[in-house]
Amino acid sequence: MHYWVRASPSDFSGTLPQRRSGHTAVNIGKSKIVVFGGLVDKRFISDLCVYDIENKLWFQPECTGNGSVGQVGPSPRAFHIAIAIDCHMFVFGGRSGGKRLGDFWVLDTDIWQWSELTSFGDLPSPRDFAAASAIGNRKIVMYGGWDGKKWLSDVFVLDTISLEWMELSVSGSLPPPRCGHTATMVEKRMLVYGGRGGGGPIMGDLWALKGLLEEENETPGWTQLKLPGQAPSPRCGHTITSGGHYLLLFGGHGTGGWLSRYDIYYNECIVLDRVSVQWKRLPTSNEPPPARAYHSMTCIGSRYLLFGGFDGKSTFDDLWWLVPEEDPIAKRLTSSPAKNIPEDKDLAIAKETQLSHEPEGRICGLRITKRLDISISISVPELQIIDELEDKEFLELALSLIGVGEKFLAAQALRDHWGESTPKLIPLKELGPLGNGPSDSQFTESCFSGKEAYRFYHVKSASQWKKNDNIPRKLEI
Numbered sequence: 001m002h003y004w005v006r007a008s009p010s011d012f013s014g015t016l017p018q019r020r021s022g023h024t025a026v027n028i029g030k031s032k033i034v035v036f037g038g039l040v041d042k043r044f045i046s047d048l049c050v051y052d053i054e055n056k057l058w059f060q061p062e063c064t065g066n067g068s069v070g071q072v073g074p075s076p077r078a079f080h081i082a083i084a085i086d087c088h089m090f091v092f093g094g095r096s097g098g099k100r101l102g103d104f105w106v107l108d109t110d111i112w113q114w115s116e117l118t119s120f121g122d123l124p125s126p127r128d129f130a131a132a133s134a135i136g137n138r139k140i141v142m143y144g145g146w147d148g149k150k151w152l153s154d155v156f157v158l159d160t161i162s163l164e165w166m167e168l169s170v171s172g173s174l175p176p177p178r179c180g181h182t183a184t185m186v187e188k189r190m191l192v193y194g195g196r197g198g199g200g201p202i203m204g205d206l207w208a209l210k211g212l213l214e215e216e217n218e219t220p221g222w223t224q225l226k227l228p229g230q231a232p233s234p235r236c237g238h239t240i241t242s243g244g245h246y247l248l249l250f251g252g253h254g255t256g257g258w259l260s261r262y263d264i265y266y267n268e269c270i271v272l273d274r275v276s277v278q279w280k281r282l283p284t285s286n287e288p289p290p291a292r293a294y295h296s297m298t299c300i301g302s303r304y305l306l307f308g309g310f311d312g313k314s315t316f317d318d319l320w321w322l323v324p325e326e327d328p329i330a331k332r333l334t335s336s337p338a339k340n341i342p343e344d345k346d347l348a349i350a351k352e353t354q355l356s357h358e359p360e361g362r363i364c365g366l367r368i369t370k371r372l373d374i375s376i377s378i379s380v381p382e383l384q385i386i387d388e389l390e391d392k393e394f395l396e397l398a399l400s401l402i403g404v405g406e407k408f409l410a411a412q413a414l415r416d417h418w419g420e421s422t423p424k425l426i427p428l429k430e431l432g433p434l435g436n437g438p439s440d441s442q443f444t445e446s447c448f449s450g451k452e453a454y455r456f457y458h459v460k461s462a463s464q465w466k467k468n469d470n471i472p473r474k475l476e477i
Contacts, residue, residue: 002269002284003330007305007319011329014058017049019317021310022078025296026089028109033298034089035307036107037077040315044076044096048107053300063107065114073114074105079128079294083140085160090140095128100148102126106160122167124156129179133190135212141168141190143209144178151177151198155209155220168211170220175207180236184247186274188213191225194252196236202254204234229279232270237293241304246271248282248322251309253293265291265311269322286333287397289320303327 023038035049051058065072080094080101089107093100102125104117130145130152140158144151153175155168181195181203190209196202206227211220232238238252249270253263267289269282295309295316304322308315323329 001325002282003286003323003325003327003333004284004288005321005323005329005332006289007321008332011319011321012051012056012058015049015060016058016319017307017317018045018047019315020045020078020308021292021294021315023296023308024080024082024091025298025307026082026084027298027300028084028087028089030301032109033300033305034082034084034107034109035296036082036089036091037074037080037094038308039078039310044078046074046076048073050109051305061112063112063114065116067105067114067116068103073107074103074116075101077101081130081132081142083132083134085134085137085140088160090158090160092124092132092142093127093130093145098148100126100128100146117163119158119163119165121164122156123165124154124167125152127152127179129195131181131183131192131195133183133185135185139212141183141185141209141212143183143190143192144181144195146179151179151196153177157212168220170209170211170222172221173224174222175205175224176203178203178236182238182240182249184240184242185212186242186247188216191240191247191272193240193249194232194235194238202234202236204232206231227272227278229273230270230281231279233266235266235293238266239295239297240272241297241299243299243302243304245275246273246280248297248304250297250306251292251295253312263312265293267291284322285325289318290316292316303329 017035018040020038020040023035025033025035027033031053033051033053035051036046038045047060048063049058049060063073067073074091075096077094077096080091082089082091084090087108087110089109091105091107093102095101102123104119106115106117107113108115124142125147127145127147130142132140132142135141135157138160140160142156142158144153146152155170157166157168158164159166175192176197178192178195178197182193184191184193188210190212192207192209194203194205206225208223208225209220210216210223211218232249233254235252235254239250241248241250249272250268251266253265256262256264269284269288271280271282272278273280289306290311292309292311296307298305298307302324306318306320306322308317310316321327321329
């Protein structure tokens with residue numbers, strides 16, 4: 001079991017990176033994470049933000065360097081590639097405004113110095129939305145992208161010592177050209193998943209490329225993999241992060257179908273298990289971050305760190321941890337509430353007397369919270385019914401369920417979610433919004449053998465409550 005936990009101010013010191021999407025974030029060994037570039041409010045940026053893992057410190061280093069036209073570092077850009085080899089971060093391409101870039105830079109993270117590189121060989125054309133991965137500790141392989149006119153399907157290998165590019169000649173069947181995909185080296189193969197391709201469709205195919213290691217003496221060739229399990233839906237703008245024996249896929253966006261003008265953004269976690277060689281859903285026990293694409297996800301030991309991204313309307317600046325249940329960060333969510341101190345008999349009698357004068361719906365709420373061992377105040381004189389479209393807690397939960405959308409559609413989606421759920425699937429924190437407006441959501445399946453079941457109702461507004469005199473009696477447990 002894993003938990004999503006939004007990073008708290010106590011997790012970091014220093015200046016956190018500003019909101020962005022289309023940026024890159026790479027691990028430099030086990031010591032730091034380097035975030036570069038991105039897009040915010042239609043503005044391309046070139047700032048460098050570094051997370052010192054040991055000291056839990058975010059900082060912006062003062063960099064030196066010189067480019068071909070005298071600049072210190074790369075120009076502002078997004079949707080570029082960035083790959084770490086030892087203490088160096090190599091950056092290629094990307095987009096700035098309507099221009100695709102083809103320049104090539106390296107950052108020495110020991111001395112924070114940028115250098116623009118003059119490479120030779122089979123130089124790749126300017127492009128954005130390409131994907132790349134390191135081959136060992138010397139070479140980089142890059143695949144695909146968009147050059148402003150067409151989707152690409154070429155494969156280039158860069159030797160970071162000689163600075164020579166080589167276009168790989170691949171025989172046999174080829175994947176459709178694409179951009180916005182991921183490329184991940186797994187032992188001797190590069191795995192490519194998803195992306196947007198020729199004609200515009202968003203794809204959900206998985207391909208493996210062999211022949212990248214000279215010592216293997218293999219003829220380069222693509223193989224399409226069709227793995228068992230719960231495969232992800234077609235998408236682009238997602239991330240795949242290597243951690244332990246599996247690859248973790250998060251986020252991205254796909255089409256909403258031919259009847260929809262809008263893309264669907266995702267926030268589920270799907271793993272490709274390298275041992276069983278199949279897709280699996282990663283069990284998480286609480287609400288995930290809002291759905292997004294063009295974010296970054298890095299691995300720090302057994303933890304994953306999510307930053308930024310875009311959901312079709314908003315650009316994010318939030319940082320989230322994804323941690324296993326034994327992680328200290330997870331204890332923030334899983335620590336048991338303090339048990340109530342037993343009250344004396346006279347106080348208990350007084351509370352029972354007060355309960356006898358409570359409205360019927362309020363009695364139900366008090367009984368539920370008592371059985372769930374939740375501490376509440378019983379001093380409120382009457383049941384308060386909040387219109388759901390004015391209920392901030394309800395709307396936040398509703399919007400987190402669908403990621404993005406109109407308030408009315410989000411509210412309907414949450415009501416449908418409650419209507420289709422069983423008690424086992426309702427997180428405890430959803431009882432707050434559910435009880436704020438005590439539409440016909442029934443839970444009649446008991447979680448516990450031999451125990452009675454409960455039936456909850458959520459009304460849209462006080463007027464609906466008044467029109468249905470039977471609702472308070474339905475709330476009885």
